Amino acid sequence: MAMSEIQATSPLFRMEGVSKRYGGVRALENAHLAVEAGRIHAILGENGAGKSTLIKIMAGVVAPDEGRMLLDGQDATFRSPAGASAAGIACVFQELSLIPDLSVADNIAIANPPRRFGLIDRRAQRAIAEEALARAGAEDIHPRTLVKDLPLSRRQMVEIAKALASGPRILILDEATSALTAGDVAKVFAVLKGLRSEGLALLYISHRMHEIAELADTCTVFRNGRNVASFSAGSRTNSEVVEMMIGREYSNIFPPRQKRAIEQGRAPVLECRSLGWSDRLRDISFSVGEGEVVGLGGLEGQGQRLLLLALFGVLRGMTGSVLIDGAPVAISDPAAARKPPHCMALIPEDRKTEGLMLPMTVRENLSFAALDRVSRGGVIDRAKEEQLIDEMLRLLEIKTAGLDVPVGALSGGNQQKVVIAKWLMRKPRIILLNDPTRGIDVGTKQELYRLLRQLAETGAAIVFYSTDYDELIGCCDRVLVLYDGRIVRELEGDEISERALIASALNVEAGHEGTAA
Amino acid sequence: MSEWRYWLNEQRGTLTGLAIFLVMFSVYVANHPAGFTANVVHTAANKGVLLAFVAMAQALVVITAGIDLSVGMILVLTNCLASWIVVGAAVPTTLGVVAVLATGTICGAINGALVIYGRLQPIVATIATGAVYFGLGLLLRPFPGGSVNEDLADALTGRLFGVIPSSLVALAAVVLIIWLPFRKSVAGRAAFAAGSSEPAAFMSGVPIRRGKFAAYLLSGLLAGMGGLFLTFFTYTGEAAYASGSAYTLWSIAAVVLGGVSLYGGRGSAVGAIFGAFAARTTGDMLFAFDVDPLWQPLLQGIVLMIAVSIGSLALLRVRNRLDWFQ
Numbered sequence: 001m002a003m004s005e006i007q008a009t010s011p012l013f014r015m016e017g018v019s020k021r022y023g024g025v026r027a028l029e030n031a032h033l034a035v036e037a038g039r040i041h042a043i044l045g046e047n048g049a050g051k052s053t054l055i056k057i058m059a060g061v062v063a064p065d066e067g068r069m070l071l072d073g074q075d076a077t078f079r080s081p082a083g084a085s086a087a088g089i090a091c092v093f094q095e096l097s098l099i100p101d102l103s104v105a106d107n108i109a110i111a112n113p114p115r116r117f118g119l120i121d122r123r124a125q126r127a128i129a130e131e132a133l134a135r136a137g138a139e140d141i142h143p144r145t146l147v148k149d150l151p152l153s154r155r156q157m158v159e160i161a162k163a164l165a166s167g168p169r170i171l172i173l174d175e176a177t178s179a180l181t182a183g184d185v186a187k188v189f190a191v192l193k194g195l196r197s198e199g200l201a202l203l204y205i206s207h208r209m210h211e212i213a214e215l216a217d218t219c220t221v222f223r224n225g226r227n228v229a230s231f232s233a234g235s236r237t238n239s240e241v242v243e244m245m246i247g248r249e250y251s252n253i254f255p256p257r258q259k260r261a262i263e264q265g266r267a268p269v270l271e272c273r274s275l276g277w278s279d280r281l282r283d284i285s286f287s288v289g290e291g292e293v294v295g296l297g298g299l300e301g302q303g304q305r306l307l308l309l310a311l312f313g314v315l316r317g318m319t320g321s322v323l324i325d326g327a328p329v330a331i332s333d334p335a336a337a338r339k340p341p342h343c344m345a346l347i348p349e350d351r352k353t354e355g356l357m358l359p360m361t362v363r364e365n366l367s368f369a370a371l372d373r374v375s376r377g378g379v380i381d382r383a384k385e386e387q388l389i390d391e392m393l394r395l396l397e398i399k400t401a402g403l404d405v406p407v408g409a410l411s412g413g414n415q416q417k418v419v420i421a422k423w424l425m426r427k428p429r430i431i432l433l434n435d436p437t438r439g440i441d442v443g444t445k446q447e448l449y450r451l452l453r454q455l456a457e458t459g460a461a462i463v464f465y466s467t468d469y470d471e472l473i474g475c476c477d478r479v480l481v482l483y484d485g486r487i488v489r490e491l492e493g494d495e496i497s498e499r500a501l502i503a504s505a506l507n508v509e510a511g512h513e514g515t516a517a
Numbered sequence: 518m519s520e521w522r523y524w525l526n527e528q529r530g531t532l533t534g535l536a537i538f539l540v541m542f543s544v545y546v547a548n549h550p551a552g553f554t555a556n557v558v559h560t561a562a563n564k565g566v567l568l569a570f571v572a573m574a575q576a577l578v579v580i581t582a583g584i585d586l587s588v589g590m591i592l593v594l595t596n597c598l599a600s601w602i603v604v605g606a607a608v609p610t611t612l613g614v615v616a617v618l619a620t621g622t623i624c625g626a627i628n629g630a631l632v633i634y635g636r637l638q639p640i641v642a643t644i645a646t647g648a649v650y651f652g653l654g655l656l657l658r659p660f661p662g663g664s665v666n667e668d669l670a671d672a673l674t675g676r677l678f679g680v681i682p683s684s685l686v687a688l689a690a691v692v693l694i695i696w697l698p699f700r701k702s703v704a705g706r707a708a709f710a711a712g713s714s715e716p717a718a719f720m721s722g723v724p725i726r727r728g729k730f731a732a733y734l735l736s737g738l739l740a741g742m743g744g745l746f747l748t749f750f751t752y753t754g755e756a757a758y759a760s761g762s763a764y765t766l767w768s769i770a771a772v773v774l775g776g777v778s779l780y781g782g783r784g785s786a787v788g789a790i791f792g793a794f795a796a797r798t799t800g801d802m803l804f805a806f807d808v809d810p811l812w813q814p815l816l817q818g819i820v821l822m823i824a825v826s827i828g829s830l831a832l833l834r835v836r837n838r839l840d841w842f843q
Contacts, residue, residue, distance in 0.1 A: 061720065082722030097720035101713035101782035102706075105525070110710065111722045119701040133673075144523035162721075315837055 012037040012201045013058075013076070013089075013170055020053050020066030027053040029225040031067070035170060040192065040202040040232065042212045046245055046441030047221035051205050054222070058203075059091045060084035070485050071170075075329060085111050090168035092176040098147045105129035105143035107269030108162045132165035133158075137187035153181050153300055155488055160188060164195075171195065172203040177211060178438060178467075181299045182505060189215060208468070209238050221245055242442060263473070266290075267326025270311070270430050271463035275320035280306050282485045284320070288430075288461040293452060295476030295496075296465040298505045303485040304465040305349065308432045311463070312346040313406040338369060338426060345423035349394045349434040355419035362400050363389060364420055365407045370373070370425035392421040397447065413444030420448070422456075422468035431455060433464045449475055469501050481505055526575050530776020530784050535792035537774055541798040548805040555680045561794075561801065562682035563674055563750060567592075569688055569793040570743030571764045572771035573696065574625075574736040576789035577770050581729045582712040583632060583639035583782025587647030588740045589764030591624045593756055594654040595744025600663025600754025603745070610666040614745065621741015622734055624650055629733025633726050647765070654756040661755035670749035684746065688790065690743065695735060696786040706732040713782025771796045774824055795824060 011034035028050040035041050045051050056062045058069070060078030069076045071087060081091075091097075098107050098319050105126050114124035122197075129143040138157035138496040147155060156176065163171055173192075177185050179299035192202060192215060206212055212219065216233040221244040228244055236244075268287035275284040288294045296304040309315050311322065313331035321328050322341055331337045337344040348354035366389050367374060374385040378385050389403065397418045400410055407418055416436060420482060423431070433452075437445045456462055466472050469486040472479050474497050481489040481504040525532070525654040542561070546553045571588050578585040595617050602613035624646070677683050699705040705727025710718035718725050743764075748754060768789075769779075775792025777784025801822040803813045 060721075080722065081720055082724075085722045091720075094722060097717045098716050099710045099713045099721070099782070101778075102710060106706065107721075109704070110718075113703060113706065115703070119698060120703065120706060122701075144527070146526070149526075240615065303586070309837065 006323060011035055012072065014056075014070045015058075016068050016070070018054075018057060018064045018069065020057060020062065020064050023345045026225050028057070028064075030117055031225070031227050033220060033227065034230075035201045035203060037169070037201045038196055038199045038216075039217040040196055040215050042216035042219045043203060043222065044212065044241060044245055045207045046220060049222040049239075049245070049441075050103045050225040052174070053225075054173055055091065056091060057206065058084065058170075058172060059351065060089075066283060066439050082111065085166055085168075088167070088169035090163040090166045090170070091164045091172045091174065092156075093174050096153055096155055096159055098159055098162070100148035101146065103143055103144050103146055104133070104158050105149070107147055107158060107426050108143070108165045111160070111166055117432070129161070132161040134190065135164050136161040137184075137191055147489060151301060152183060152231070157184060157188075160191070164191075168200065170201045170203065172205075174203075174205045177206065177208070181277065181301060182502070183299070185211075210239070213238075227341075245442060255450045257453070257477065267323070269325060270463070271323040271326070272311070273321045273323065275307070275318060275322065277306065277310055277315050277318045280485050281310060281318075284487055286480055286487060287461060290459050290461060291456045292478070293456050293464055295461040295472040295479035296482060297469070297472050297479045297491075297501050298482040298488075300467055302482040302505075304482050305434055306485075307482070308346060308434050308463065308465060311337075311430075311432060312344060339372075343426065344427055344430040344432065345428035345430070346432045347420055347423060347434060347436045349436075349438065350510055351415055351419045354402060355422075356407050359406050361404045362398075362407050362410070362418060363403040366392060366403075366422050366425060367395065373426065385506055388425050391423055395424070396421050396451065408447050416440055416444065416448075420451070430459055431460050433462065433466075435465055437466065437468065445471075452511075454514055469498050472496065472501060522834075527786075530778070531788035532776075533827070534775035534788040534795065536589045538791045538795035538798065541795050541802060541820075541824070545798050545802045545805050548802075549807075555676065559676055559682045561798070562685045564801070565794040565797040566682075566684040566688055567743050567747055567750070568764065568767055568771060568797055569690075569790045570739050570746065571768040572775065572789040572793035573691075573786040574739035574743070574797075575735040575765075575768035575777070576772045576777045576784060577658045577699075577708070577732045577739070577788045578628075578639065579769075579777050579779060580712045580781060580784055581708050581732045582715070583641045583729075583733075584769070584779070585628060585733075585736060586640060587624070587628060587650055587737065587763055588642040588743075588768055589766075590647040590650040591621055591737055591740035592744040592747060592764055593758075594624065594650040594657075595621050595741040597654040597657040597663075597698065597754040597756050598666060599745050599748040600658065603665050603669070603748060605666065610669055611815070613666075614669075617745050618738060618741045621660065621744065624740045625740070626730070626738015629730045632733065633729050647761075651756065651761055654761075658754045660754045660755075661753055663754040665748045665752050667752065670752060674720060674749050675744070687746075691739070692787060692790070696738070696744060697736060699731070700751075700785070704728045707710065707712040708732040709782055711781075767796055768793070770821060770825070799824070815837035 005389060013035040016032060016034040018028060018031045019026065031050065031054060043051050043054065044213060057064050060081045060083050063079065065454060066075065076087060078087065108129040109125045113120045115121060126143050133139055133141055133143065136157055138161055141154055141158060147158060148159065160176060176190060184271060191225065191382065196202060204215060217232050218230065219229050220230040223245060268289045271287040273285050276282050296307065306315065310318055313333045313336060323329065329342060331342060343440065352358060367385055371380065371389065374381055374388060398417045398421060399414050407415060410418065444478065452462060452464065464476060476496065478486045479491045479496050479501065481491065481501065483505065491500055544799045546557060549557055551557050571592055574588045575585055578795065587760050596619055599617045602616055603610055628643055628646055631646065632639045656695065672688055673683055675683055677686060703724065707718065707723045707725055708731060710723045711725045711729055715725060771792035772784065772789045773779065773792065774795050775784065775788030775790065777789055799817050800819065803816055808816060
């Protein structure tokens with residue numbers, strides 16, 4: 001649609017000159033936004049661009065310092081999430097707002113449970129839950145299941161159902177598809193398009209360009225807390241959009257691959273022979289040579305994460321064998337995996353729970369995995385620690401106000417760098433990465449890709465699981481596609497394309513329709 | 518999964534508590550010289566009911582992911598108060614009972630206010646208030662003494678139809694009148710939600726403060742009921758520090774036995790009751806086996822340790838070790 005038409009209709013929700021400061025940091029500055037009914041409005045921007053603050057203000061989680069917001073011409077500055085929800089603004093948060101010990105039905109109806117004689121009517125609540133789940137295309141979830149017993153992708157669907165159940169006029173989705181399987185994404189997209197034709201206003205935040213290309217009518221780009229541009233979808237090329245987001249030229253985000261001469265007769269650094277674990281991993285065989293980056297692809301939850309955990313000694317009762325440098329090894333637990341001769345490192349998926357101790361300092365977090373390398377007789381050698389940390393800060397260009405600030409105060413991208421640096425301090429030979437770029441901005445991603453290549457060149461063997469097809473295509477020498485706990489396809493070199501990845505991820509022959517840009 | 522399996526999953530903690538109690542009680546009765554008679558059951562019920570009240574009080578707070586170290590002292594304070602005012606004819610006795618229960622409720626409200634509005638850590642706040650409540654109890658009853666309306670006491674501690682301990686009937690009534698409505702109320706849901714994940718509850722617009730405050734308030738009321746029953750059993754009031762502390766500590770053991778998660782968000786007061794009776798039986802069992810009193814604390818500790826371990830048996834089956842930490 002043309003620009004003039006966008007401005008002609010009167011918006012359902014309008015944000016005018018909204019600013020928000022956290023201490024000295026301006027998270028949002030003089031932001032303007034107009035959201036219209038019956039449209040999907042994409043919000044783009046790097047991490048720290050102000051998207052999360054924008055959403056939190058709309059949802060009543062934080063109060064703005066300046067500016068005003070209007071819903072239907074009425075003042076709409078909410079003082080609590082409950083207030084925003086009552087006014088018809090529902091959020092699907094990236095960090096889930098579900099309560100783990102309550103059932104799916106309890107969660108869906110939590111904001112305003114149906115009551116009879118003042119007490120919660122479980123039967124009515126269940127009907128509401130069933131309807132909402134059906135509306136979200138998640139009929140497979142039983143309303144009585146406890147949320148904590150559901151896998152991440154199902155929880156995300158419950159979260160969407162919960163937002164729908166509140167009968168919103170404006171639905172905000174913050175990275176709502178990041179944990180979904182490809183099948184669910186298709187369902188959710190259909191649901192969102194349906195909601196659009198019902199006249200809801202949708203605000204869609206995502207890092208995935210192809211999703212935005214498929215869904216959005218209007219796009220707004222944020223950078224450094226300001227909205228830099230609004231335009232109708234499809235009127236800018238991907239690289240133009242990315243340029244707006246990062247404010248600089250976007251080229252060659254992936255470093256070139258070095259063609260390595262494979263030394264004949266040399267055992268691969270890491271090799272698996274028919275690895276199995278309960279019914280979740282079956283007959284997994286592959287090898288990773290020195291300097292190689294091997295990707296793990298496929299839909300979410302097909303065993304990729306478990307495979308990394310299996311290699312790192314977290315799972316018990318595995319079958320098959322793991323060989324390092326051609327010799328069979330039995331890795332009993334993560335503590336053994338990280339020590340010589342294995343020298344493994346696992347960069348976990350959830351940096352907040354498995355990667356970092358958020359309230360502890362940057363220094364402490366960096367040293368955790370390498371304490372034995374910087375200490376003698378149980379006493380930490382401060383000089384040696386300092387030297388190693390310094391090296392890492394430079395290598396990864398971690399931006400921090402100092403080594404003694406809590407790591408939780410850093411931005412998401414820098415936190416992830418700390419997780420990686422922490423493991424690099426051990427100079428690992430085998431590096432396992434579990435979707436390390438989830439929720440990280442483009443600039444940091446680019447630095448990580450370069451780092452991966454650099455590590456490979458110095459002889460590390462890298463196993464890299466990613467949910468982002470572009471990454472697998474751009475970074476990996478080979479990609480193993482998993483489906484239902486098995487390797488269904490191995491792609492090498494030029495074979496690695498989005499089409500081939502999607503086709504084998506869905507375990508169908510190539511020819512499957514790719515997403516339209 | 519069929520519906521009853523969901524029910525089973527929801528009630529697992531409570532059922533585990535029931536199972537532990539049944540096993541222990543069976544062993545106890547089987548070795549009791551008198552066997553399974555109305556007398557034996559009556560005595561066991563009256564012994565267990567006090568801890569059951571305190572354990573329910575504890576469970577409400579533990580569900581919100583807190584802990585209440587003052588429940589035993591509320592019991593002591595209300596006991597001392599009841600020994601002064603629950604006396605005389607029907608009307609003054611009734612007023613006395615109401616005043617005693619109101620006192621318990623106010624104690625709970627103070628705890629709740631400090632934790633929720635004062636943002637103090639529950640463990641520290643309730644150590645302090647517990648000391649205050651005990652201090653008040655001591656001022657009321659520097660020496661053991663006082664009396665209680667004996668007709669009421671006998672009615673509530675005797676037997677209905679010659680077989681059913683009336684204290685158990687009272688306990689069941691409390692579950693029906695307080696616990697079940699609480700669990701089905703919005704405030705109750707909020708208490709569970711806040712205990713399970715306070716940030717998620719906040720983001721969902723749940724009335725967290727109301728829910729937690731209601732939990733503390735009712736906790737005080739239940740502990741006050743415990744104090745009232747203590748008076749009915751003993752006919753006196755006594756500010757016994759050791760006894761108050763013991764009730765507090767055993768109430769924590771009881772909620773764990775009853776399947777209430779100390780991490781919050783999960784469990785039921787009914788489970789806590791089973792846990793309380795199971796905990797009480799650990800002591801009685803040793804009587805039935807005629808153990809030297811000198812050995813009793815030691816053995817009671819071991820039995821308790823075994824009982825608590827049953828709940829963690831599931832951890833041995835874990836194959837993905839990250840599940841240990843969830």
